[in-house]
Amino acid sequence: MQRGRRHFIRGVAGSMLAIPFLPSLSRTARADEASPKRFVSIRSLYGQPEQLFYPGRPSNEVGDHVRHQTFAAGDVISPILGETFAPVAHKLSILRGVGLCSGDHNNHTMLAPGPRPEGQPPRTRTSMDELLAQSSLYDSPPPHRILRAQVRTGHGYSWRDGQRQPYDSVVALYRRLFPSSDVEDDATPRDLQAQRALNLALPGVERVRDGRQIGRADRERLSNYLQMLSDAERRLEARRQRLLACSDPGLSGTVAAGPGNHERHADRYHLYLEWKNAAYDTLAELTVAALACDMTRVVSISASDFGSRHGENGSTFHQPSHWTYQHRDPSDPGGDSIAFVRGSDEEARVLRMYRFVAGKVGRLMSLMDSVVDADGSTLLDGSLVYFGNELSGAAGHHDYSMPIVVAGTAGGRIQPGYWDFTFSGYARRARNRFFSAVGTQVYANFLVTLMHALGLPREEWESVQGGAGFGQIRVSNRFRFGGPSGDWSFEEIYGDDVTGDAARRRTIPHWFTDGSTG
């Protein structure tokens, strides 16, 4: 029986509310049921307008050039990281001040490369998702080592049976993941029955245990029995949640009808929006289902496109963003135009794009957080979900402080909250308007932190990328930090050993809770 889309949504997002919360759910998970770690990367093609992306600077200074602030569930973080992030705000890490990436913001990122433009040579570097796909993140091969998707085109591939197998639409991806959607799994009704039975039995066990004539040894045994039943109930609930999340999410009729070419026709723009909305939602549901079912543990999504049309400055996300925040000020055609467009319709339109994409990312994170994992935590808790781009701002092409959002903690390996690692002096004395902050942490250390948090042994990642640890540091010729009293040197900001191998292998301090440096 094919489950309807609505069924899935209710199952994933609503069942935590529908089922009474039992004390057992909060108990410590059994060690032998540790959930697998997963990694999801959602990459926007461009940077973010920092002034709308970040909340105000955190006031709590916890180290040199390190400020921190925590979020509570329900907090709306910023205009871009809006309402859809609020349910998982307490599980988010917002990183500011991480820079110096060795990639290419358009086509050659470290986390998950985008498509290679026609005529360009194939990539030679191993991106992180590919590395993970071949790593000990998998204790046994899943059906798909990676799922990759590009929302704009609907194209992507999954890596299965030892090779990359492309697909050309969200519909094709859906059919690949759920080829026999008419197979009914009756495990969920069984679990429901067992859960009901346990809910009925548990109070009875307590009454027997607390009976007047029960001896001490029996009382202890009955307490243990009660605990075991409670644990079993918790595991059943986790299993049921996984099965629900695993179940065929269905396919939106809008997506099934295909994208058409609405974006080229202004009068049908609403149709395009409808399709894009459905495409993002479907992709998010497929992602959650694939992760919950352990069909894959690595997902890379290129959320590069809002779908701008003619008349809205081009056809990709890149164009409207870049051409709104740069080149718009007639008095400084080559400079940024952040101040110039502030409050304008143009900015509102671009902001709408940012908010749309970010909103879908927040929804994906919240969906993951509604699925209970094998150990009783949520799917999100055991995962790392990255959202960002290896490019800093929405205007210029630089990477001095790249916007990074990470949801989940890989089972408690990173400390969530707002982490600001920017070089303290710069913001006060900045004269280059393209970027308002310079980071003190290098991007390679961010990647290494992810590896550590995911539990990968050092030997699995330090041999790639030329043997210098995963990730390299690019020191561009443009690296000049202006200030009234002159430029700061690279060493002043990052330290003089930052390009050394050992430095590249560091984890980001404070954020990574293990403290290991590999």
Place this chain on the structure above:
Amino acid sequence: MSRLTTLLAWSLVACHGNVEAAPPFEIVTPPVPDAAPSLCDPADRGRSHRDSRRLTRREFERTLTALFGPSLEDEVSRAMPLFPEEAFDVPEVPKDFLPESLPRAVSEAHVDAMIQASTDLARRAAADPEFLAQYGCPMPLERACVATLLRNFTARAHRRPTDEAELERRLRAWDETGDLASLLQATLLSPRFAMLLEDGGEADGERVRLSDFEVAVRISYAAVEGPPDDLLWSAAELGELQTVEQVRAHVERLLESEAGRARVRRFFRSWMEIDPTSRAAVSDAFRGETDSARLYEDALADFDRFVDYVVWELEGTVDDLFTDRTVFPSSAELAELYGVVGSDGEPQFASTPHQGILLRAATLIGGLNDSPIILRGVFLRRRILCDTLGAADFDGNTPSEDDPAFLDRSVHPNRDVVAYRTRDEACMRCHAFINPLGFALEAFDSLGRFRTEDRVFDAEDLPSAAHPIETRAEALAIEDGARDEVDSAGELVEALLESDKLRECAGRTLLRFHAMREDGPDDVCLLEEQSALARSATVRELLVHGIANEDIFWRNL
């Protein structure tokens, strides 16, 4: 330790036990009613029953089968592999202290098994007309009918009258969900199903007098490893389980049933440490000479048949149990072993020195090429005389260096090799009490065959030497005043029967088997009664009294 493990511990390595630190055994002197004043205080009867235990795997199966009826019997069979094996069913687990090898608490594995099994069973049952009718609620399911069903089913599953308040809670759940399966399953997930809980009855001093239903449960699980049948249930309902005589009638009836007889066979197998699984190695012994696996299979059948014969047909005594020469071979191999012609399973009289349950093929088969002298000695000490024998401790003593010449089996018989290897004074502190008992059984090889020669095989598995068998044994140390020297296995059995220890041990072993725990000081009344019965009464009476006695009405407060 299993007999095999014991053998490894005691004979395959040179003896060097640390007897100073931990005396490896002591001879228990049981209360002997004729020789000493009774130690029994009636006010303490039943006080050894202090806590509950869970059902065993076999009890789970029999209980579920009885509960769900014939139409769901296959479903129960399918569920049973979910339940973990019992420690005493696993060959690697020590058997010497059987009652202790049963964890009394429900384990996580049991909970998982119960949840899975009860999920499917309850689902099937809720849709099974035969099951529904059995509990008074044929289709369609209406509230009053469901109430009757739940009342009856819960009573049988929990082995006590259903608590009406609890029933009302379940019915409210029925009103909300209409999910009968979950209600049935909840009943099975109660500890009242998985555990033999006793929390009813009335306090009387330091003891509690059990309710009639609790007495019924004790009777049925001890006699047939399952829940009370209809007759026993009715007796409990009518308050007809108030006297030992009332109880005895049901115990006799149940023990004579097929399930009861099977239970009796299991007791004797347990007493004689007969474990078919752990003796798989018999197939390697005396390579090619005989189909030892087949022989052992038939020996097991012969053993069970002999138990049935002595207990139910002959209505024999403990003496008969150890001396009767009737055998029941069903194969040519076993017939040859007993020196008889027929192999059709019919009773015959052994022409060899085989007799009783001790000198019987199934008990004697040891699983090794050489006769297991030490193994047999330890077995006789622990299981026939109920002496406490600690584990060997090889730390702290330097054994004498063995001279290989004295270990050469082509030159020395097995008896001499064992004596040589245990010659050190430290070893002899234990082995002086073990070896002689084993020596007396030397006329039986490790396949239980009577022999006059100790044959030795070479590396090619061909006979290379033979030594005359010596079965004389001295310094048996059975008990003070008992015969201390014998010339044969038959004489050893006589000596054992002359002592009170064997008879006391029979009662003690039976108590442990029924209660699934070690005996304690408060069991002295029953042990004295059982010892007395073992001297003069039939084995059947001994078995019945093991359940139907005053202790069955009581538990410690």
